[in-house]
Amino acid sequence: MLSGTVIPSAGSDQNPEKGIFDFTMTTLSGEEKDLSQFKGSVVLIVNTASKCGFTSQYRELQQLYETYADRDFTILGFPSADFGGQEFEADEDIAAFCERNFGVTFPMFSRISVRGAEQHPLFTLLTSSPNPDTEGDIRWNFEKFLLDQQGNLIRRFGSRTNPMHTDVTASIDALLE
Template structure:
């Protein structure tokens, strides 16, 4: 099993299989537009722009599980991300990332890379790097700036 085995809902309410990204290096991030770390949207977008032609994609999954920092509708979130941060990487419908109602993708990600919280997401902007085979290869803490992940991304892109 890998991330390609999961189905998700886009921010525009369309069903999508992550198999659409098969063969790409992915950075899966739980996001929030009202979080103190929201400026990471800029760094994530820069990574996406720099490496998208080499088979890299950032996937953003909004979540409101941390201090109500993503209270808006999917439409509000999409508009804020585009207008305030210039986000063009794929965004998905708001989900839970922890607890019994956690989206199965995030249950899988946290099982594969439990992190310091023992299988839970600590905060917004937790990042999971996925290789071209759909396997979790690295987990990054919320405060890890996207720029600090660039070398890990380049390393995965160089592998076939």
């Protein structure tokens, strides 16, 4: 099983034992949310964008969220403008877009950077996995990171993988058994 920790580079002030559930993030409504509240649940983290060719995946993400609503599963959406500026500037605009067009009810967080020099430490952790199948830079919007109940990164799905694809649902089912 993979470790949910990251070892910082020299000179970093990041806690070397910081895991996914050690982060506190700001929601689109401005509320601070401690990710530790999701410990014990299977979590799918997705970097999202409102003006992308894959934006319609919000519909399938919501469907996936509703499919597993009665089980210990959640989706966490993190909007980003890192790929061609395909996200609104204001969190209120992102929230309105997601609700109006896709009825999104899963937790959505403030816009952050998911790659490059400004990459948020959460995504540094996700992309620095020692597993060659899950590590590496995010290549586009709507990449999906599946974590087990302890916050260990188990699978990574690319932008072209539909959230309702059997690879995704079978992986979730296996973790929920």
